[in-house]
Amino acid sequence: MTVLPTGHSELLMRQARYVSFPQDTRIFEEGDPADRFWVIRSGAVSLDMYVPGRRRIMVETLGVGDLLGWSWLFPPHRWHFGAEAFSPVRTLEFDGHAVRALCDDDPALGYALTRSVAEILARRLEVARTKLIDQYMRHGGPGL
Numbered sequence: 562m563t564v565l566p567t568g569h570s571e572l573l574m575r576q577a578r579y580v581s582f583p584q585d586t587r588i589f590e591e592g593d594p595a596d597r598f599w600v601i602r603s604g605a606v607s608l609d610m611y612v613p614g615r616r617r618i619m620v621e622t623l624g625v626g627d628l629l630g631w632s633w634l635f636p637p638h639r640w641h642f643g644a645e646a647f648s649p650v651r652t653l654e655f656d657g658h659a660v661r662a663l664c665d666d667d668p669a670l671g672y673a674l675t676r677s678v679a680e681i682l683a684r685r686l687e688v689a690r691t692k693l694i695d696q697y698m699r700h701g702g703p704g705l
Contacts, residue, residue: 565677569670572663573655580654582606582646588629591643596657598630604650608642610689618696620689622647631678631685633657642689 565573580599582588589595591611605624609617620642623629629652632640638657664671 565670565673569667569673572667572670573660573674574653576655576659576663577653580652582650582652584646584649586646586650588644588646589640591640593640595630595632595638595640597654598628598633598657598660599652599654601625601627601629602651602653605647606650607645607647608685609645610642612693612696615696617643618692620692621685628678628681631682634661634675634678642685 577600579602582604588599588606591609601623603625605622606627606629607622608620610620611617629644630640632638634657660674664674
């Protein structure tokens with residue numbers, strides 16, 4: 562992930578608040594409005610997605626230092642995955658509306674943050690794609 566310049570990190574940290582989630586808590590559901598994001602300070606969160614006709618598929622596990630949630634940044638601001646606390650989790654929580662307003666006021670911050678989130682997004686989509694192909698092949702998909 563691209564590291565934000567110090568001044569930009571300080572601006573964002575002014576928006577942060579500490580939030581905890583007990584183990585097995587659903588943090589958000591795929592398709593629901595996305596209005597915030599978190600940086601994981603301790604614990605683990607599983608990202609999942611619903612596959613019609615099947616159960617939820619775990620796509621990835623996030624841990625300390627990982628960004629939880631990117632859908633707040635891009636319209637239509639709806640979660641593309643679901644998330645559940647795999648263990649007790651402590652986070653820094655950020656209000657998506659407030660951070661987008663900061664980005665509008667400071668285009669350099671907006672660019673740096675968008676680039677950082679886009680790098681995470683690209684990696685997570687590749688992980689999800691690989692996981693879905695694996696699930697498809699394991700559960701009756703045609704051979705290649």
